[in-house]
Amino acid sequence: MEFLRSKKGQGANVPAPGTRVAGAAAEDRALAYLQQAGLALVQRNYRTAGRGGGEVDLIMREPDGTLVFVEVRSRGRATHGGAGASIGAVKRRRIVFAAQCFLLRWPAPPPCRFDAVLIDEGRLQWLRGAFEAC
Template sequence: MTDDTLRLACELALAARRRAAKRRRRASRGTAPDRPPPRRSPMQRRGDHHEAAALRLLVAQGLTLLARNLWCRAGEIDLVMREGDTLVFVEVRARAQTRFGGAAASIGREKQARLARAAAHWLPELARRHWRGAPPAARFDAVVFDAGHPQWLRGAFWLP
């Protein structure tokens, strides 16, 4: 191994350590006891309300909550549920008015692709935690609120 190769390896390892430390600092920001929780906008609070209502609806139908608001670079999955041996990724959408197609119509191809990428990111971890490593059957559901009325769409979309 040459000196240049060794120096490059050390620089790469140091850069990786710095990135990991930065991620840890970023992750611990919200958990500091002296820091108040971040303020939520009225729209975010409305979204929280709809997610909670969707969760109540799905739990009443027999599903079990595994995780909420799983985030990665690809996107966010609102709710991850279990129905028997099926892993269910749930998108929650709400619209006050239906004149542009309603809440279900707002889950277009791009949103479906983002949800699929986020699900692919989280699937190995969820399988490890809840299915002993074996990848389960999975589906994408949606709970949509049109003018405040919830509707559960089982199998809202499928991947090609």
């Protein structure tokens, strides 16, 4: 009965251990799917520093050189709009911020896009160009 466990002493945004395990499994599945589709892993779980920073679950590279910043979302049930509905404006802003920080390493950044891999009730869906940076 993990939902009854107190989160006292934990940060408000710290997921429960079961949630972390499920999230890592979803990222593993998304990574395998994208690699099978011909993308190469550049970095996993890229995080920026600070409280308002962001994270990119997977940074991939297309065969043509395009960098793909991937948000992976998984839901066991499709209630509340499913996995896609959980990528709100604040989450998108944080992903874009993290991507901008990541790109500071590049003297001439390649073309980029933001994708989402959604896993709803076990079904995987890859949304290319799920949102824009603006």
